[in-house]
Amino acid sequence: MDNLWNKDVEKDFFVKSLEFATPEQLFYVTEDGRYLAYWPKNYEGRKTTLQSRNSLLEFLALKHLGFPS
Numbered sequence: 001m002d003n004l005w006n007k008d009v010e011k012d013f014f015v016k017s018l019e020f021a022t023p024e025q026l027f028y029v030t031e032d033g034r035y036l037a038y039w040p041k042n043y044e045g046r047k048t049t050l051q052s053r054n055s056l057l058e059f060l061a062l063k064h065l066g067f068p069s
Contacts, residue, residue: 010037017056025052 014037017026027035031045039047 013057013060021052021056025050026056 014026023035027037028039028048028050029035030043
């Protein structure tokens with residue numbers, strides 16, 4: 001079985017997703033306006049969860065596994 005997720009797949013996911021999603025739907029935005037793919041363990045500011053990205057990941061994973069869209 002192919003590796004479902006690695007750095008190259010992750011980069012491709014973000015690049016392709018930006019064709020139809022906004023950066024705010026894909027990335028966490030820090031209090032000082034930086035965009036992050038993941039919250040650093042030492043981040044002290046307010047954190048949120050991105051439900052929109054979770055839905056995109058589920059869609060792409062199912063598509064990768066051969067399920068119809």
